[in-house]
Amino acid sequence: MSAVKLDGKATAARIKDDLTKRVAALKERGVTPGLGTVLVGDDPGSQIYVAGKHRDCAEVGIASIRVDLPETATQADVEAAIDELNASPACTGYIVQLPLPKHLDTMALLERMDPAKDADGLHPVNLGRLVHMVDAPLPCTPHGIVLLLQEYGVPIKGAEVAVVGRGITVGRSLGLLLTRRSENATVTLCHTGTQDLSGHVRRADIVVAAAGVPDLITRDMVKPGAAVLDVGVSRVNGKIAGDVAADVEDVAGFLTPNPGGVGPMTRALLLSNVVEAAEKALA
C-alpha cells in the first residue's frame, strides 16, 4: 500500500490564489493589509520561515514589515518593537516568531501584543476565545491541518486523533480545534510524559506528529489506512528531518510530505488571518 499524499504545497497555492483576489478587493476599497514579523536571533529555521512569510506576502499583494533583532536583544528591546507594531497603521497584523531566545519571557511578550493585531492566534485573549469557542483568529498550523484533512476528504467527525506534542503553536491548540462541535473528533494529546505512546498512536485514525523528534513515529505504530501528518522540523545535516519515519508511507492511508505538507499550509493560513482581520475591520 502507498499512502495518498496530503499535498500542502498545492493546497496552500489554491488558498493563496483566493487570498490574492480578496487582497485586490480590499485595495479597491482603500485598504492594504500589512503583516509585521518580529524575529529575534539567528536560528536558521526561523530565518527561513520568516523569509518565506515575506515572500508569500509579496505574492498575494500584502505589504510586509520586517523587524529583526539580534540574539542579545533584551526584553525591553522586543517590547519596544511590539509597541511600535501595535501603534503602526501600516501593520494590520503581526507575529513574533517562536521560539524566542531563552532569556526572553515569551508569555509576557505575547501578552503585550494588541490582540486585534495577533495574526498567529496565539495571544492569550485569542486562545481564550478559542477555548470558549467564539470567533478568533485561529492558530495557523492547526487550522492548516484541519483544512488539509478536509481538502482530501479525510473524515474528522468521530475520528480518534492522536496528537503527539503539547506545544502551544501546534498540539495544544489543535486539540482545541478538533474538539469543537464542528469537527467533533476525539483527541488524545500525547507528550513526553505519556506512557505507551505506541498504544495511543496505534488506535488513531489520524496521527499528528509535532514532537520535534526525528523518526519518532514508526511504521509499527500506525494503524493501516490512518492519516499521518508530519509537523516535525528538526534539521539533521542541514536537511529537514520530520517526526515520521519514511516507511510509514507503506501503511498509512494518507501522509503529508515533509517538506511540502504542513509548512506551506501554516504560511497560507497566516496570510488568511491577516486578510480576514482586514475584511472584518471594514465590515
Ligand SMILES: Nc1nc2c(c(=O)[nH]1)N[C@@H](CN(C=O)c1ccc(C(=O)N[C@@H](CCC(=O)O)C(=O)O)cc1)CN2
Ligand atoms: N509565531 C510563530 N512561530 C512559529 C510557528 C507559528 O505558527 N507562529 N510555527 C513554527 C514554524 N513555522 C512558522 O513560523 C513554519 C514552519 C515551516 C514552514 C514551511 O513552510 N516549511 C517548508 C520548508 C521550509 C524549509 O526549507 O525549511 C515546508 O514544510 O515545505 C513555515 C512556517 C514554529 N514557530
